[in-house]
Amino acid sequence: MPDHDTISARISPACPAATQRVLTAAWAHDVAAVKALLDGPDKARVQDPATGETPLHAAIRACGAPADDDDDAADLDAARKTVRELLMWGAIWNDVDDRNETPGCVARRLGRAALYALCVEAGVRAEMLFGLLGGYEELDSGEEEEGDEEEGDEEYMEVDAPTGADAEAVVVNAEDGDEAPELVDIEGRGQNGAVQEEEGEARFQPPADDTAVDVNSEAYLRSNLTYSDGKLVDDDGNGVMMAWETDIMRQSVDALLPGKEPGKRILNIGFGMGIIDTMFAETKPARHHVIEAHPGVLEHIASPTSKFGKTWEESGPEPGAFRICRGKWQEVCQQLLEEGQIYDAIYFDTFGEDYSQLKMFFTEFIPGLLDSDGVFGFFNGLGADRLICYDVYTKVAELHLADAGMDVDWRVIDVDMSKLAEAGKDEWEGVKRRYWTLDKYRLPVCTFLG
Ligand SMILES: C[S@@+](CC[C@H](N)C(=O)[O-])C[C@H]1O[C@@H](n2cnc3c(N)ncnc32)[C@H](O)[C@@H]1O
Structure with a gap:
């Protein structure tokens, strides 16, 4: 595992103890501990203030690259359960860390197609829900991805549509008064949307992008x-x-x-x-x-x-x-x-x-x-x-x-x-x-x- 993907590199000394606990449980794929710690959507959305690590990043990053053994299959299964649990509690699929990677970007870089697919499905559910609620929020993709990946190495992964049950789960959450999953707005060639401000405590601030397009x-x-x-x-x-x-x-x-x-x-x-x-x-x-x-x-x-x-x-x-x-x-x-x-x-x-x-x-x-x-x-x-x-x-x-x-x-x-x-x-x-x-x-x- 590269140095920058280790738990010590990702959970900084500045990280508050409560956040640290969630990140560590997610990293360990300890679903029971994750469940016990998540008593509201805010907990699934915590971020290390220095590295921007979220529980989703941690659960995915901890897998490392695939290995060809039984341990890997068991770990992947635990990772999937952890990711699902986090998403159910309102984890944000497209938060970026200090390396400008979303959890899905980490999954793709590591070659974890199944985890990448979970992130895409979460993104689709979030966008569909925000569409139903009448708005599209900013898909924060304005910066280039860092990392050692070569241009042209993108692997296109087949992703199925969210199932009716999954889609329903999101809507039910919204009706319960929980915040809907973070919406993203999409930037493309002059295509963008309204940014929804996060309320509550200060969050990790991704590096400013002075090339971000604000076209209407x-x-x-x-x-x-x-x-x-x-x-x-x-x-x-x-x-x-x-x-x-x-x-x-x-x-x-x-x-x-x-x-x-x-x-x-x-x-x-x-x-x-x-x-x-x-x-x-x-x-x-x-x-x-x-x-x-x-x-x-x-x-x-x-x-x-x-x-x-x-x-x-x-x-x-x-x-x-x-x-x-x-x-x-x-x-x-x-x-x-x-x-x-x-x-x-x-x-x-x-x-x-x-x-x-x-x-x-x-x-x-x-x-x-x-x-x-x-x-x-x-x-x-x-x-x-x-x-x-x-x-x-x-x-x-x-x-x-x-x-x-x-x-x-x-x-x-x-x-x-x-x-x-x-x-x-x-x-x-x-x-x-x-x-x-x-x-x-x-x-x-x-x-x-x-
Ligand atoms: C990306 S360019 C189209 C390029 C074109 N496909 C080509 O092959 O050159 C987008 C064009 O859409 C026009 N446009 C933007 N908003 C528009 C609108 N609401 N109604 C009509 N045209 C619009 C722009 O002025 C611009 O000329």
Whole structure:
């Protein structure tokens, strides 16, 4: 076990005795002692003030890397029971420690897939519950993971949806008046949400992240944008769209328009650099509508060098077939519904909006705008700066899509990380925050169920 993963390194001399007791019992996988010590959710959420170690970190870290013997199997079983117990008492799945690792990050680093899966399930339950309660909190994934893991070593673990019983257990907790599990909000490419302040005693403060993105839709739509070589950034230096995403856009078009037959009806939400719209236009659609709200982007679209100005609008097979719909999709889509517009392919990729907006789009607008045989896709960047957050949001989106009557096929595609590995360098030069850290992209291909 590396020095930094030992119990003496993790439970600091500054740790209050009561916290120490919980951490030690969790580390020892002493379920009976853990049970006896947890008489309220606050106890499961304690953190060593110096290392940020939580009981969940301790229970997982104590396992170390897998060994091939019976002791390991027995210990893993005890660890699972401990983790479950802690989660039942409201342990927070995504608290970060002083090494910027959540308990799930520790499980993944150690190769403990079963424990990682428990953390993902807890994250999914928390997000689903907060969705039901009407809000999404911050998924604190704004910092790069430390550790000796090489870029590209991510192991993608299959995670099942929470069972009905598990989901119910969380809701029952909430009804009892216990605090719901900490919600997380997801950061992605300009995607974030409201941060819920923790009440009560001072907690471990993770190292400040001065690259954290605090974008909201209204502020973004008022910001000045700069188109420069290979990127579109706002005046705070946030990457709105970047050329390295071209392959993702290409593969999204291939998935939405298999065979790329001409004459399709296409709706794209969010013009950005016009990468996907250029590809859509090349398929010779019968209808191509683009919704864009930012005045700077609209100015760029109308400029003489743009391929999507007036001449393009007038080149459609019939009046209104090729159209830039100016305004927020939340309003424009309502008009499109009223006009009775139906599309074969719809792509959604905005900036500065949180997951609730994407969910609202596919729940409230897709059923009316997408043909029954049509395909819907979106840029799947939520939580993409930390694998566990990406895994949680893949599952959450899948569950919500099913609620909205849609099936999703995730196509896993490789992302070439050679020029994306280091913040501030190569592709990230001039961009405030490295919003993508994963070597695999899960491309959603959504169709109506049945
Ligand atoms: C990431 S870019 C889209 C990139 C595009 N897929 C491409 O291939 O270049 C996001 C775009 O969505 C636009 N946008 C953000 N919020 C919007 C909203 N509520 N309604 C319409 N457009 C919005 C932004 O101004 C920006 O142009």
